[in-house]
Amino acid sequence: MLETARAGSIARSDVEEFLYGEARLLDAWQLDAWAALFTEDARYVVPANDKPDGDPARDLVVIDDDHNRILARVTRLKSRHAHREYPSSRTRHQVTNVLVLDRSGDTLQVEAAFTVWRFRNERADYYVGRYDYVLVVTGDGLRIRSKRATMDMTSLHPAGAVSIIL
């Protein structure tokens, strides 16, 4: 039951600090450091606005990245050829309402609310919704096994894309 003790020893404040740290990396465009927060078997999913419970194996989603594609997304966003994000937008990832729903073994189920603002070219886009995380306790601290960002907006209007990482 050593494993249980590991997740059990993680307080909500530890989780909050971890999520704020993730948000900070994204807003600073430190994307390599952000990608390093994910485990090798990680998944990053953004469902379609009109199918918030969408299953990427069956339904159309906006993003369904495995670890390879998370790295590829970062490589792309860092290049000068991801035109929607070059020059980079300014973003603010606001994470609130953090709840640890379950701790078992080395795994934590976490829910949080997000508001992500994106500013570029005198224009503002917003993304509002719920994060569902599966976090794991590792020797190097918490890592993300799964991140799902479910948007509350009924459509992407007035945004034109999800060109940043939510």
Added chain:
Amino acid sequence: MSERELDGLIVDDSERCIFRVHRSTMISDEILRLERERIFAAVWLYLGHESEIRRPGDYVRRSVGGRPLIFARGKNGTINGFYNTCTHRGATICRQDSGNAKSLQCFYHAWTFDLDGNLTGVPDAQAYGPGFDRDALGLRRVARLESYRGFVFVSFNPEVEPLSEYLAGARRYIDLVVDSADGELEIIAGSNQYTIQANWKLLAENSFDGYHGLPTHETYFTYIAGLEEDARRKIGDLSPSGAAKSYLTTGRGRDLGNGHGLTQKVAPWGRPIAKWSALFGAEAKPKIEALHRQLVEKYGDERAFEMADTSRNMVIFPNFVLNDIMAITARTFTPVSPGIMRVSAWQLAPVNESPEMRAARLDNFLTFLGPGGFATPDDVEALESCQQGFAATEVEWSDISRGMNLDEPRPLDELQMRTWWRRWRELMTGRVPAMAR
């Protein structure tokens, strides 16, 4: 604007091989007003796909050409298109995106309509006099609704030609997509609805613009080339892929009549029907090859090659895109103002596809397509960038001349776009111009 002024917005000089479009077409309120009247109210517009309303009572709320509509399956299986407005005082009746119901009730005064549009309930009806005509107060149908191989179109013009005539040469390529899917496609659950701050015509151009592919989408091509190489190495396949090269050198651009156009090339990427690529994984290889063999048996080598190995971008005038590329995507877009459009996009797949192939298809779609894909956001950026550039009104013309000097224009050329713009001018001026390359 006079016919002459409208005519002058396009320079179509086949002798000098020059085709130019005046940029006022992209920013003028007056042009948009005329487009609404002479294009959106005159031709066929995409409403939806039959698979979205499979059972009697199924309905979908939709906006087409700026009008709120209800796309519904009636009691006996009829496909209906109604204006989503109560015939009493105007409130929208259908206030959910989709559902199934025996009747739809207006919440304002509780008038009730069935899914065939009949007015079935009027509270306190005895207070109306002898002139009250229940039959005439049913939900108003759009003037015309017709379907071609599952794709349902409407027109607000009662005089419009039959849909199949309107589709002209595009029918062959719709057939190709539907036949390759064993005759029946369905819309996959979930859609993309987004706004581009650009003129709607820019997306018509972009949807079959082969020339922008390599420069704009460099990150996509780098990504798939890298993945292909990794995946090939994993399974010990060391043959060269040459994706970008085939992209540049193969294919044709085509005029399909009535403003519709197409580009077709050997796909530089894998296709769920039925071109295996290392990205699909070794276990999918026999399945995709079997699918390919079935197509050959059923349709012969040539047609099977077109179905499986070629990528096709098609724009059906004015604003319906059916692209059968790394997956099948349907999209339509509507102007909100000269500088803003709303886009709706869906993904289609064969009804009888296996869950494994469906998952592979969805994955392949996301590599390129959709607002979170590795390419579509850059198209959005390109279009908005053009729109910003149009504010420099002293720079009056955009050039669409590529390939005018060629007998067989390629997807990298712009015949398909010229086709679209010639039809645009024809409708806007009410004049039929001489055909040119």
